[in-house]
Every structure is written in structure tokens, then in C-alpha cells.
Amino acid sequence: MSRPAPLAGITVIDLTQVFAGPYCTYQLALLGAKVIKIEPPGGEMTRYGGALKALAEEGLGLAFCTQNADKDCVEIDLKEPRGIAKVLELAADADIFVQNYRPGVAERLGLGEGILRATNPNIIYCSISAYGGEGPVGHRPAYDHVVQAMSGIMQTTGTEAMGPIKVGAPYVDYATGLNAAFAVMAALRERDRTSAPQTVNVAMLDTALNLMANNMVTTATTGDETPKLGNEAASRAPSSGCFNARDGVLIMLAANNERQFVDLCAVLGHPEWAVDERWRHPRQRADNQQALRIEIEKAFRQRSAAEWEALLDQAGVPASRVRSVGEVLAEGQPEARDLLRQLSVGVQDTPVSLPAIGFRLNGDSLQPRLAPRRSGQDNDKYLS
Numbered sequence: 001m002s003r004p005a006p007l008a009g010i011t012v013i014d015l016t017q018v019f020a021g022p023y024c025t026y027q028l029a030l031l032g033a034k035v036i037k038i039e040p041p042g043g044e045m046t047r048y049g050g051a052l053k054a055l056a057e058e059g060l061g062l063a064f065c066t067q068n069a070d071k072d073c074v075e076i077d078l079k080e081p082r083g084i085a086k087v088l089e090l091a092a093d094a095d096i097f098v099q100n101y102r103p104g105v106a107e108r109l110g111l112g113e114g115i116l117r118a119t120n121p122n123i124i125y126c127s128i129s130a131y132g133g134e135g136p137v138g139h140r141p142a143y144d145h146v147v148q149a150m151s152g153i154m155q156t157t158g159t160e161a162m163g164p165i166k167v168g169a170p171y172v173d174y175a176t177g178l179n180a181a182f183a184v185m186a187a188l189r190e191r192d193r194t195s196a197p198q199t200v201n202v203a204m205l206d207t208a209l210n211l212m213a214n215n216m217v218t219t220a221t222t223g224d225e226t227p228k229l230g231n232e233a234a235s236r237a238p239s240s241g242c243f244n245a246r247d248g249v250l251i252m253l254a255a256n257n258e259r260q261f262v263d264l265c266a267v268l269g270h271p272e273w274a275v276d277e278r279w280r281h282p283r284q285r286a287d288n289q290q291a292l293r294i295e296i297e298k299a300f301r302q303r304s305a306a307e308w309e310a311l312l313d314q315a316g317v318p319a320s321r322v323r324s325v326g327e328v329l330a331e332g333q334p335e336a337r338d339l340l341r342q343l344s345v346g347v348q349d350t351p352v353s354l355p356a357i358g359f360r361l362n363g364d365s366l367q368p369r370l371a372p373r374r375s376g377q378d379n380d381k382y383l384s
Contacts, residue, residue, distance in 0.1 A: 004361040005032030010188070011094040012036065013087065014071065015111070017044040019144070019170055020204060021100035021128045022067040023177025028096070028184065029070035030357045030366045036090060036382065037071040040078065043375030058346045059375050065345060067177070069354050069368035074383065075376035084110045088119045090382065096184055098126040102141045103133035113199060124187045124198045128180050132203030142204065144170035151208035156215060159230040176207040178358070237282075238289030239264055243297050245321070249305035253296075254318040261285075263315040267308075268299040338365035345371045 010033040014025040029035040043059050050062030077083040091097050097116055099106050106112050113125045130142035148154050148166050158165035180202040187198035209216050215226040231242030239255040255264040265273040273279055273295065278288040285292055300308060305321035312319040334340060340353040357366040
């Protein structure tokens with residue numbers, strides 16, 4: 001069976017930089033679209049960042065490679081009128097145009113939606129920004145960690161003692177990229193259905209709030225703020241959350257329903273807890289949760305986190321010891337799911353593991369095939 005390519009024949013003009021926008025167009029490239037990435041002379045800033053200095057010095061740093069494989073790379077100076085004219089020329093034969101400038105910048109450059117529509121009436125015009133252009137802060141620029149602060153994510157992370165904590169990775173950036181790719185796919189379907197041009201507007205703040213939709217709905221409905229739960233489960237069930245094992249490694253547990261609680265008690269060697277008058281029913285466990293958690297913590301200290309994880313897995317109780325990314329990769333689950341593909345990058349053919357799409361289509365993980373390209377590597381193909 002040939003590799004699925006639902007976007008074969010679709011051309012994307014990509015004027016995005018950093019993480020969110022390029023991750024959107026990377027998803028489209030993995031789905032078979034031809035993505036023409038347009039960068040300023042010398043390339044975008046992420047080319048010169050990342051963990052491998054040798055690649056960064058080539059302008060192929062890991063910060064760039066992560067979301068820019070399978071794209072053609074063209075340098076165009078948008079400060080020059082002829083540069084704008086060239087982008088419009090390329091867009092005339094394209095299906096999708098994606099930019100992540102601050103609201104108003106594309107219009108000032110001469111690449112706003114109205115101008116693109118005059119060139120290509122049916123093009124899908126996708127704007128990605130921090131706050132969407134409307135509202136009291138719609139005009140502001142931002143990066144992932146700023147939106148984490150703006151959205152309330154930081155205020156709900158950590159504990160009361162430590163104060164607000166940023167989430168470690170740029171989740172908002174990458175989630176916004178996924179959200180934008182999802183929106184573009186919907187726009188393609190709507191264009192095919194109605195033959196009408198489509199406009200997509202994606203905001204990082206919208207994405208961040210939707211990532212914690214339960215918190216947002218609760219506060220919007222009741223006025224109550226979500227407390228900092230630290231490592232407690234969102235369910236706040238006393239038999240869920242994080243516990244210390246004998247080896248000092250944390251194990252995250254989720255025994256939320258009755259069957260899981262009964263099985264947890266048995267695995268911990270205390271089946272009597274499940275019939276104890278203090279903990280027999282969920283309401284009683286909630287009323288007496290401190291005593292229950294003390295007993296669970298004591299029990300967990302009798303074995304290592306890895307031992308408990310294996311025992312709980314056998315019993316069908318969701319649990320995992322806290323791992324590093326390296327540990328997850330070493331255990332082979334991402335490999336079993338074909339989540340990464342190693343490609344040779346740069347003049348020294350440096351092996352770089354790059355992400356596949358986050359789902360399987362007809363059994364295919366849709367991995368990248370072409371290594372990230374140098375800035376301007378495809379100039380001759382498009383600018384001659």
C-alpha cells in the first residue's frame with residue numbers, strides 16, 4: 001500500500017517562523033502538501049539555535065530542524081518591493097497561505113488577506129498570532145512562555161508554596177501549530193464543499209485556554225479559580241496523584257473508579273482498606289482523604305517505583321513512574337509507534353531524529369522523508 005498523502009497536489013506558501021507556525025505547515029507537509037518556506041536572507045532565527053553547535057553554525061540547528069523537514073526553502077527579502085511581488089506570484093498558484101506576523105504587519109508589508117485575494121481569489125489565508133487581533137490585547141506580540149502567563153496556565157501549575165510555574169516545554173506553541181493545521185484542513189474541506197474562499201485566524205491564547213477547557217468552563221460558569229494542585233490528579237481523588245516510592249522515584253497513580261480502588265488496595269497489600277468504613281465509598285474517601293493518602297504513601301515506600309508500576313499494570317490500575325524524555329525513548333514505545341525518523345542533516349550528515357505526525361493513517365505514521373534544507377537552497381527552483 002502506498003503512503004497516504006491526503007494533501008497531495010496542495011501547495012502551501014509558508015511565511016511563518018519559530019515554532020507554532022512552522023509546526024502547522026510541517027503537519028501539512030507530512031500529509032503530502034508541497035510547502036514553500038519563505039525566509040529572509042540568511043534564514044530565520046531558529047536556524048542558529050539548538051543543542052548541536054555544529055549544525056547551528058550551518059544554519060540547520062535543531063531548533064529549526066524539529067519542524068521544518070519536507071519543505072522547500074526560499075530566501076526572499078520582504079523589505080524590497082520585488083520581494084513582495086515574488087511572494088504574490090508564488091501565491092497565485094498556491095492553495096494555502098500561512099503567516100504568523102503580529103496583527104497588522106502582513107497588511108503593512110503588502111501581504112494582507114485582501115491583496116492575496118486579488119491575486120488568488122480562492123486561496124485559504126491563515127493567520128497565526130498571539131491573541132488573534134481582536135480584543136484589548138489582540139495587537140500584542142508574544143511567545144509561548146508569555147502566553148502561559150497570560151492564559152492562566154502558570155497560575156494553575158505548581159503549588160501554593162512555590163508560586164506560579166511555567167510548563168517546561170513550549171506546549172502552547174506546538175498545540176497552536178496543531179490547532180492551525182486542523183483549522184486549515186477544515187478550511188480546505190469547506191472550500192471544496194462551497195467553492196468559497198476561506199479565512200483562518202488562530203490565536204495562541206485561544207489554544208492555551210482550550211488546552212485547559214475544564215478549568216476555563218468552571219471559572220466562566222462559577223467564578224471559582226482552579227487551585228494549584230501540584231502533582232495531585234485533576235480528579236482530586238485521594239487514591240490518585242503522585243507518591244514517593246522506596247527508591248525516591250515518584251509514581252503517578254490514577255485509581256479513580258471503584259474497581260481501580262479495590263484493585264489498588266489489593267496490590268498494596270491492604271484489601272481491608274476497600275471495606276474500611278472511612279473509605280468504602282467515594283464520598284467517604286473524599287471526607288477522609290488525608291488519612292487514606294498517608295496510608296497509601298506508607299505502602300508505596302515498601303517497594304521501588306518500577307516494581308509498583310509493574311504490579312499495578314498487572315492489576316489494570318493506571319500508573320507510571322516519573323520518567324525523563326531519555327528514559328521514554330530508551331524503552332522503545334515511541335519507536336514501536338514510529339514516532340521518530342532519523343535523517344542525515346548538513347554537510348557532515350549529522351543523524352537527527354525528527355518527529356512523525358501524531359497519529360497513524362491507514363497504519364502509516366507519516367514520517368518526514370526529506371531532511372531540513374539550507375536557507376535559500378531552493379532559490380533556483382522558484383526565483384529563476
